[in-house]
Amino acid sequence: MKKVKIHWPNKYSSDCSPGVEWLQAAYDANVEIPTGCLGGSCGACEIEVNGEVIRACIARVPNKKEIKVELFSDPYW
Numbered sequence: 001m002k003k004v005k006i007h008w009p010n011k012y013s014s015d016c017s018p019g020v021e022w023l024q025a026a027y028d029a030n031v032e033i034p035t036g037c038l039g040g041s042c043g044a045c046e047i048e049v050n051g052e053v054i055r056a057c058i059a060r061v062p063n064k065k066e067i068k069v070e071l072f073s074d075p076y077w
């Protein structure tokens with residue numbers, strides 16, 4: 001199956017299957033995405049995916065060749 005190359009904010013890159021939940025993909029890459037409600041309503045888990053803000057807890061890795069992720073709201077990054 002085709003893999004998506006994800007570039008994480010910690011300079012690490014990982015290969016991931018499209019359709020995997022973002023929180024799982026981040027976990028596999030050793031990247032911590034802050035979470036709150038895990039239901040799509042609080043916004044704690046927001047990340048930027050190729051410049052577009054999404055809520056990681058309810059989104060999945062899109063079927064793209066390469067993706068650049070930035071953490072959106074976490075002050076530690």
Ligand code: FES
Pocket residue numbers: 034035036037038039040041042043044045046055056057058
């Ligand atoms: S954890 Fe609340 S919107 Fe994702």
